[in-house]
Amino acid sequence: MRQSVSTARVLSYALLAVAVAAGTTGCFKRGAKGDYALAPEMRPLEVPPDLNLPAGAGSNQVPALGAAPQQAAPMAPAAPAAPAAAAAPAANNTGFIVPGSKDEAFTKVGTALEGLEGVTIATRAQLLGSYDVAYEGSNFLVRVVAVDAGAYISAVDPRGLPATAEAPVKLIAALKAKLAQ
Secondary structure (H helix, E strand, O other), X not given: OHHHHHHHHHHHHHHXXXXXXXXXXXXXXXXXXXXXXXXXXXXXXXXXXXXXXXXXXXXXXXXXXXXXXXXXXXXXXXXXXXOOOEOOOOXXXXXXXEOOOHHHHHHHHHHHHHHOOOEEEEEEEOOOOEEEEEEOOEEEEEEEEEEOOEEEEEEEOOOOOEOOOHHHXXXXXXXXXXXXX
């Protein structure tokens, strides 16, 4: 019987030693504070400091409206455009300028597009100044933008570049002729 008492005493001392060691190392700490106590999906997102801001201050400038792509040359940052009217774009076969306000020109362009054979207007957005049209198998936008000299009417492809394919150029020429009457 003596041996069972001593074995029980040794086991209880060992258990007490493990409990003291675990308590001092922090294994049984309760009430962890901070974001680590939250579930992983509830923790705030940590973004590295170098990803908070764009790398270059002037590298995100948008090129001027109606500027045709040219040879690869270094571009100077574009000047900020005025909110109501922009400078008149360079003359080309994908756009033209009409006198009057943007809203007047938008209405005239809509009437002219409806009167041209083969033109299908999918959508029209007056606030954006654009008509989504299909003409001779091509889909593109006819856009109306306010400029200093009036309103600039142009054809724009799905990438946002001037539409230089045959159908958009032909439609812009027909619009120009119809609006000149």
